[in-house]
Amino acid sequence: MNRDYRRWYSPSLHREMELLVFGHAGAKVLMIPTRDGRFYEYEDLGIVRALADKVEAGQLQLYCVDSLARESFYDLQRHPAERIRRHAAFEAYLINEVLPLMATLNPHDCVIAHGCSLGAFQAASLFFRHPQHFRKLAAFSGRYDLTIEVEHFSNLFSGYYDEEIYFHTPPHFLPNLEGWQLDLLRQRDIVLTIGNEDPFLENNLHFSQLLSRKGIAHQLHLWDGRAHRAGAWRRMAAIYI
Numbered sequence: 001m002n003r004d005y006r007r008w009y010s011p012s013l014h015r016e017m018e019l020l021v022f023g024h025a026g027a028k029v030l031m032i033p034t035r036d037g038r039f040y041e042y043e044d045l046g047i048v049r050a051l052a053d054k055v056e057a058g059q060l061q062l063y064c065v066d067s068l069a070r071e072s073f074y075d076l077q078r079h080p081a082e083r084i085r086r087h088a089a090f091e092a093y094l095i096n097e098v099l100p101l102m103a104t105l106n107p108h109d110c111v112i113a114h115g116c117s118l119g120a121f122q123a124a125s126l127f128f129r130h131p132q133h134f135r136k137l138a139a140f141s142g143r144y145d146l147t148i149e150v151e152h153f154s155n156l157f158s159g160y161y162d163e164e165i166y167f168h169t170p171p172h173f174l175p176n177l178e179g180w181q182l183d184l185l186r187q188r189d190i191v192l193t194i195g196n197e198d199p200f201l202e203n204n205l206h207f208s209q210l211l212s213r214k215g216i217a218h219q220l221h222l223w224d225g226r227a228h229r230a231g232a233w234r235r236m237a238a239i240y241i
Helices: 052-056 080-104 116-131 165-166 169-176 178-185 200-211 230-240
Strands: 003-010 015-022 029-034 061-063 113-118 136-140 189-195 219-223
Touching: 003 080, 015 080, 029 080, 029 116, 052 061, 061 080, 080 116, 080 165, 113 116, 113 200, 116 136, 116 178, 136 230, 165 169, 169 200, 189 200, 189 230, 200 219, 219 230
Parallel strands: 029 061, 029 113, 113 136, 136 189, 189 219
Antiparallel strands: 003 015, 015 061
8 A cells, every 4th residue: 555654834824734545545534533633543443454455446636644633633822712723723724735735746636534533623623624625524523613512522613703713613504504515515525423422422413413404415324332532533434434
């Protein structure tokens, strides 16, 4: 399997960023890691290996980016307004730097947004805000509203709220979404997964209901027990990506 390491200074983030590319052709998968994950996390967790047959066959090409969560949502030294602005800069890095690289290396017209846990939120936020760039979302074990508290998972904005948070939180902006973005979302392939004993189950059920009310077709797959773990994600990846 082709494994390509890339690193450059990001003008969007004003810092060095790293990523790994696996494969040579096929649908392009933008893989956003979990909260503490690095660009090599999906390789370490065995998810790249779970997709190896499809990658080697030229069906998929994986782009594993670095996380910026410790500089955004989980940097409690920053004001919440700064946290969401730092996340917006990360989004700009993905849209303006990573996606163009993907287009240069591979002309395939299908781009899939993928992530697990916090990466699922980031993939979903990116996908629903910019559906023109993607054909599919595969989001595993996500919490799609970071303003809610669930078990030991706190409100990541410490009770603060502004327009930036609204426009980066799919369950908040989707009810009011109309026009070309909604039209495109109704044409996309959307897959959400969650364990039936996972802490974010209710959040996923609510999000699914919201999508249905907007006429956005999607799949919500419930797995047995707590599926917020690498073993389940490996099996999900083989099925849904």
